[in-house]
Amino acid sequence: MKLIIAAVVAALMIGPFAGTVHAQSLGTYGDYSRMFERSAGQFWSGEWRNQWAWEPQGRGVSHISWGEPDNWPPVNYEKFEISDDGKWVLLDGFGNNEGFLKQRVTKEKIGDVSCKKMTSLPKVEGGKQHYVKWNIQSEPYCLEAWGQIIVPGGTDVDFYHKQVWFGPSGPWCDNKYYQDKTCIKQYEVWKDNNDNGKVGGPMELRIERDNIFAKGMGPAFITHNYYPNNGWHAELRYSWTW
Numbered sequence: 001m002k003l004i005i006a007a008v009v010a011a012l013m014i015g016p017f018a019g020t021v022h023a024q025s026l027g028t029y030g031d032y033s034r035m036f037e038r039s040a041g042q043f044w045s046g047e048w049r050n051q052w053a054w055e056p057q058g059r060g061v062s063h064i065s066w067g068e069p070d071n072w073p074p075v076n077y078e079k080f081e082i083s084d085d086g087k088w089v090l091l092d093g094f095g096n097n098e099g100f101l102k103q104r105v106t107k108e109k110i111g112d113v114s115c116k117k118m119t120s121l122p123k124v125e126g127g128k129q130h131y132v133k134w135n136i137q138s139e140p141y142c143l144e145a146w147g148q149i150i151v152p153g154g155t156d157v158d159f160y161h162k163q164v165w166f167g168p169s170g171p172w173c174d175n176k177y178y179q180d181k182t183c184i185k186q187y188e189v190w191k192d193n194n195d196n197g198k199v200g201g202p203m204e205l206r207i208e209r210d211n212i213f214a215k216g217m218g219p220a221f222i223t224h225n226y227y228p229n230n231g232w233h234a235e236l237r238y239s240w241t242w
Contacts, residue, residue: 026136045234105147
């Protein structure tokens with residue numbers, strides 16, 4: 001279990017977005033994330049490279065792993081699933097061959113792009129986190145979640161997770177390797193009290209970043225860190241189905 005705890009932040013650590021497009025149907029998170037395909041991608045920053053891969057499990061569940069291509073496959077994964085009402089992607093927790101750690105919320109809120117006018121979200125399915133709306137929205141929205149990563153026989157990890165999800169660009173989203181894609185953006189802040197497996201004390205900022213998804217290509221099309229390593233930048237170079 002300690003291995004999973006130490007790896008939670010590592011899994012997460014892997015400018016303004018353009019105006020949104022208004023349309024009757026903007027697609028789904030699956031169109032951009034490829035979460036229900038046996039999909040993979042590799043993103044580069046200079047000579048450094050990293051990789052992600054989705055592994056669908058059936059019944060609306062999929063695992064995503066992140067790691068170094070030279071040491072693939074990684075041992076850890078994140079578990080996501082579609083909510084019972086089909087409106088949300090929920091984050092269930094983190095696992096590997098040693099076991100599974102549930103992530104459970106104690107409070108969640110939703111509001112506007114500035115994370116104001118926040119209203120409470122009802123707890124669903126035992127407290128799994130509302131991660132993103134399944135249907136892409138034309139207007140950006142903010143999500144905040146507080147809770148714990150449950151560690152059986154150990155100390156639970158306190159966390160705070162803020163996300164702002166932006167609607168799709170037009171077909172003008174570019175990175176160094178691909179042009180004319182349609183993209184959505186996730187702005188993300190993560191705080192916890194897990195210091196490389198040493199759990200306890202006040203929560204500290206671990207991640208602040210933008211993660212841009214390109215339609216049909218997956219996550220990490222562009223990744224831009226604000227913390228740590230302000231200004232660190234990586235771009236998706238390869239995307240495939242395995």
